Amino acid sequence: MAKEKKGVRLEHISKIYQDPKTGKDFYAVKDTDLVIEPGSFVTLLGPSGCGKTTTLRMIAGFESPDEGEIYLGDEAINALTPDKRDTAMVFQSYALLPHYNVFDNVAYGLKLRKVPKDEIKERVTKILKLVELEGMEGRMTNQLSGGQQQRVALARALVIEPSVLLFDEPLSNLDAKLRVTMRTEIRRIQQEVGITAVYVTHDQSEAMALSDNIIVMSNGQVEQMGTPQEIYYHPKNEFVADFIGEANFLPGEYLNEPGRTIVLRPEAATLADEGGIKCKVILSCFMGSYQNYHVMVDDHLVKLQEYNPKNKKIYNVGDECCLVFEKENIHLL
Amino acid sequence: MANSQGKALDRKKLLGDPIMVMTIVVLITFLTLFILYPLAILLVDSFVGDGSFGISVFQRIFKIATFKKAIGNTLKIGMVVGFLSTMIGLLFAYVEVYVKMGKFAGGLFKTISLLPVVSPPFVLSLSMIMLFGKAGIITRFLLKIYDNSVYGYWGIVIVQTLTFFPVCYMMLKGLLKNIDPSLEEAARDMGASRMKVFMSVTLPLLLPGLGNAFLVTFIESIADFANPMIIGGSYDTLATTIYLQITGAYDKAGAAAMAVVLLCITMAMFAVQKYYLEAKTSATLTGKASRARMLIEDKSVRLPLTILCSMVAMFVILMYICVPIGACFPTWGFKFFPLTGKWFKLIFTRYKGFKAFKDSFILSLIAAPITALLSMIISYLVVKRKFRGKGFIELVSMLAMAVPGTVLGVGYIRGYAGGIFHTGFLQGLYGTGTILVIVFIVRSLPTGTRSGISALRQIDKSIEESAYDMGANSFKVFTTVTLPLIKDSFLSGFVTSFVRSITAISAVILLVTPKFLLITVQINEFAEKGSYGLACAFATLLIIVTFGSVLLMNFITARLGTSKKIKED
Numbered sequence: 023m024a025k026e027k028k029g030v031r032l033e034h035i036s037k038i039y040q041d042p043k044t045g046k047d048f049y050a051v052k053d054t055d056l057v058i059e060p061g062s063f064v065t066l067l068g069p070s071g072c073g074k075t076t077t078l079r080m081i082a083g084f085e086s087p088d089e090g091e092i093y094l095g096d097e098a099i100n101a102l103t104p105d106k107r108d109t110a111m112v113f114q115s116y117a118l119l120p121h122y123n124v125f126d127n128v129a130y131g132l133k134l135r136k137v138p139k140d141e142i143k144e145r146v147t148k149i150l151k152l153v154e155l156e157g158m159e160g161r162m163t164n165q166l167s168g169g170q171q172q173r174v175a176l177a178r179a180l181v182i183e184p185s186v187l188l189f190d191e192p193l194s195n196l197d198a199k200l201r202v203t204m205r206t207e208i209r210r211i212q213q214e215v216g217i218t219a220v221y222v223t224h225d226q227s228e229a230m231a232l233s234d235n236i237i238v239m240s241n242g243q244v245e246q247m248g249t250p251q252e253i254y255y256h257p258k259n260e261f262v263a264d265f266i267g268e269a270n271f272l273p274g275e276y277l278n279e280p281g282r283t284i285v286l287r288p289e290a291a292t293l294a295d296e297g298g299i300k301c302k303v304i305l306s307c308f309m310g311s312y313q314n315y316h317v318m319v320d321d322h323l324v325k326l327q328e329y330n331p332k333n334k335k336i337y338n339v340g341d342e343c344c345l346v347f348e349k350e351n352i353h354l355l
Numbered sequence: 356m357a358n359s360q361g362k363a364l365d366r367k368k369l370l371g372d373p374i375m376v377m378t379i380v381v382l383i384t385f386l387t388l389f390i391l392y393p394l395a396i397l398l399v400d401s402f403v404g405d406g407s408f409g410i411s412v413f414q415r416i417f418k419i420a421t422f423k424k425a426i427g428n429t430l431k432i433g434m435v436v437g438f439l440s441t442m443i444g445l446l447f448a449y450v451e452v453y454v455k456m457g458k459f460a461g462g463l464f465k466t467i468s469l470l471p472v473v474s475p476p477f478v479l480s481l482s483m484i485m486l487f488g489k490a491g492i493i494t495r496f497l498l499k500i501y502d503n504s505v506y507g508y509w510g511i512v513i514v515q516t517l518t519f520f521p522v523c524y525m526m527l528k529g530l531l532k533n534i535d536p537s538l539e540e541a542a543r544d545m546g547a548s549r550m551k552v553f554m555s556v557t558l559p560l561l562l563p564g565l566g567n568a569f570l571v572t573f574i575e576s577i578a579d580f581a582n583p584m585i586i587g588g589s590y591d592t593l594a595t596t597i598y599l600q601i602t603g604a605y606d607k608a609g610a611a612a613m614a615v616v617l618l619c620i621t622m623a624m625f626a627v628q629k630y631y632l633e634a635k636t637s638a639t640l641t642g643k644a645s646r647a648r649m650l651i652e653d654k655s656v657r658l659p660l661t662i663l664c665s666m667v668a669m670f671v672i673l674m675y676i677c678v679p680i681g682a683c684f685p686t687w688g689f690k691f692f693p694l695t696g697k698w699f700k701l702i703f704t705r706y707k708g709f710k711a712f713k714d715s716f717i718l719s720l721i722a723a724p725i726t727a728l729l730s731m732i733i734s735y736l737v738v739k740r741k742f743r744g745k746g747f748i749e750l751v752s753m754l755a756m757a758v759p760g761t762v763l764g765v766g767y768i769r770g771y772a773g774g775i776f777h778t779g780f781l782q783g784l785y786g787t788g789t790i791l792v793i794v795f796i797v798r799s800l801p802t803g804t805r806s807g808i809s810a811l812r813q814i815d816k817s818i819e820e821s822a823y824d825m826g827a828n829s830f831k832v833f834t835t836v837t838l839p840l841i842k843d844s845f846l847s848g849f850v851t852s853f854v855r856s857i858t859a860i861s862a863v864i865l866l867v868t869p870k871f872l873l874i875t876v877q878i879n880e881f882a883e884k885g886s887y888g889l890a891c892a893f894a895t896l897l898i899i900v901t902f903g904s905v906l907l908m909n910f911i912t913a914r915l916g917t918s919k920k921i922k923e924d
Contacts, residue, residue, distance in 0.1 A: 084823075085361070086360070086361040086362075101364055105823050105825075105826045105827055111820075113820070117817035118821075119818060
């Protein structure tokens with residue numbers, strides 16, 4: 023699309039809500055700074071209640087920040103209502119207009135922008151082709167499957183060519199397989215169109231598969247921001263390490279500096295008869311692509327995944343053996 | 356913590372939307388002037404009515420034995436009628452939404468259950484008297500009972516139940532349709548019998564709706580003036596007592612105090628019910644399209660339910676047929692043949708029938724669209740928007756629900772006869788058609804708003820947000836998304852409000868001046884005098900007018916209701 027790409031910037035953004043039970047104020051989002059580069063795909067990832075959806079809704083304009091300023095490109099947009107913001111959102115519940123058919127749903131935003139009829143038809147047709155819904159124009163939305171409804175929602179957001187596309191857990195109502203297909207689709211379409219996208223999810227594999235950058239949030243604050251690799255290999259703290267993938271935490275000492283924690287990913291270590299740290303197997307389970315182990319090192323539980331188990335020695339419950347890993351494959355906190 | 360910036364931004368966003376701001380200001384002014392103020396003046400009146408501030412007026416009215424009795428009577432009837440109407444309404448709604456019916460049966464069924472909605476309440480009182488009274492066709496001439504009296508408790512209960520259950524039916528039908536069929540299928544699938552599914556899934560989901568229906572009927576029943584007036588006999592209710600206090604005893608302060616008592620009862624019920632309803636969240640729906648329901652074809656369920664409903668329906672039909680036939684009896688209760696058109700001729704030649712119809716029709720037709728639109732706007736603001744003053748709008752428009760017509764009538768007399776606060780300001784309003792239209796609007800607003808609110812609550816918030824996000828401003832969101840989605844609610848609000856207005860009596864009977872002749876007031880007058888022939892003739896024509904308008908509007912709805920196809924031009 024010919025339009026200039028725009029990024030999003032959040033400066034010291036806070037949102038305060040009142041707890042309906044206690045009547046006390048609390049920060050849903052606290053003093054958050056974010057920079058989302060033009061044309062990039064950024065995911066806000068975190069457990070429920072971490073403030074990721076609130077952040078997204080502030081970018082869309084549904085919520086007003088209590089502190090700070092939001093910029094779209096270079097324009098401060100705090101005071102703009104959602105209809106005046108150049109953003110388009112894909113909702114968790116799809117939020118298709120039930121009284122319109124597919125065509126009218128997608129054409130809705132264009133009609134509001136007083137785009138000529140011929141052009142509407144052309145653009146809607148083009149976008150429906152992009153999301154692979156050609157020939158479905160006349161269907162009512164309740165005649166569509168969940169995946170198809172989500173495609174309509176995506177088409178509707180894309181067709182108005184917004185500067186930023188916002189996704190609010192769009193795949194959480196779909197089944198697992200479709201979720202995988204759709205996330206590939208979303209990534210393909212985003213890259214094809216080259217649009218800036220902000221995506222909210224609590225599913226870390228979704229975040230990994232989709233994003234240029236992941237922003238991990240908890241308790242209204244950003245824990246870490248970085249590429250999927252950075253986040254996975256170099257988590258800043260236990261929360262991030264634990265939330266992204268699986269992690270074992272072992273107390274350690276680094277260059278005579280006690281009190282450090284070692285982060286060991288389950289696939290980063292193997293078991294051997296000798297040569298590492300002594301351990302005892304307490305669970306051994308064949309999972310197909312890997313053998314799943316739980317071993318005890320002193321009184322610490324360590325979870326391991328040994329890939330390609332066919333060619334390796336299998337340890338059974340009760341076996342005493344050694345935990346072996348390379349120095350490069352661990353991360354220190 | 357300061358969340359002032361967020362609030363300031365919200366306010367700024369709101370102020371950037373002049374249509375919204377205007378709407379809110381107009382609404383607040385309207386609600387204050389025509390709902391809050393008349394009630395406030397009643398309180399003032401009843402506390403200072405006898406010259407000095409105090410409770411002397413209340414002490415005086417509580418010494419009146421008939422008044423104390425009326426309180427008990429009113430509560431008893433309200434409870435019984437509320438319960439019966441809700442149950443019958445539920446039965447009809449269930450059968451329509453869940454049970455497979457023949458096309459003919461279904462159509463007949465629907466029309467019949469809509470009949471009481473389109474007719475003035477006292478029509479049923481008239482036919483009750485005609486069928487079961489002392490000179491009743493069934494009691495006297497078929498069963499040879501010569502001393503049966505329909506006047507009193509049972510008369511009122513039966514007539515009110517038959518009048519109000521269709522309201523419950525319509526409300527519950529809407530809710531039942533919104534219950535996701537897969538919930539029930541899931542329960543059925545886990546081994547629950549049809550009855551168990553109903554008791555453990557459908558009913559709990561419907562409970563707030565049932566409470567709602569009960570509430571509406573209870574207050575309708577308490578507020579009902581015409582039926583107790585005609586069929587109540589010596590069984591006085593609060594509404595009739597207040598009316599007599601003002602028109603018979605000319606005791607305006609006393610009437611105001613009684614009105615306050617009636618108001619307190621309805622308000623208390625309202626508060627209890629609202630608290631209860633709020634506590635239980637109603638069956639929520641997502642914006643996702645749900646599948647159609649599998650209708651029950653099982654004969655063991657279908658037959659008894661259909662038969663039961665048909666029997667109620669037949670009885671109602673019988674009641675309605677009586678009125679036009681009764682209008683053709685030469686002498687009521689004595690001489691039935693040959694049928695004559697003389698009463699119809701008389702109302703037009705001697706009793707200004709034409710003017711009465713014209714006045715009622717025009718005033719109601721002005722009130723109906725305003726009411727329907729207002730109630731949808733209020734519902735939209737209350738359910739979907741955040742702004743200061745929202746609590747006020749919600750509270751007052753819901754408050755109006757708990758205000759019986761008679762109370763409102765007394766309030767308007769006290770509040771506007773001498774201008775606002777007896778200053779002469781807006782005095783010109785009193786006695787005009789405008790104030791009648793306003794009364795019509797205020798009287799129908801709560802029901803419209805209620806149905807609007809429950810319709811809107813069922814719509815996922817994100818549907819409107821998505822439109823807003825696509826670039827539609829508040830006005831556009833309302834007109835292109837909200838209104839079409841609650842189109843049914845809007846149109847039913849329009850029809851209901853028109854019918855309620857043209858058949859209204861309790862408030863307007865206190866406010867109407869000789870300048871305007873209202874049909875309902877005429878009917879009441881003739882029925883009071885025992886001129887049932889004339890009353891029936893008027894009522895027959897009124898039914899024709901209201902039924903005709905409903906048919907016409909349904910026809911229009913059917914036209915507008917077809918879903919738009921994409922234009923391939």
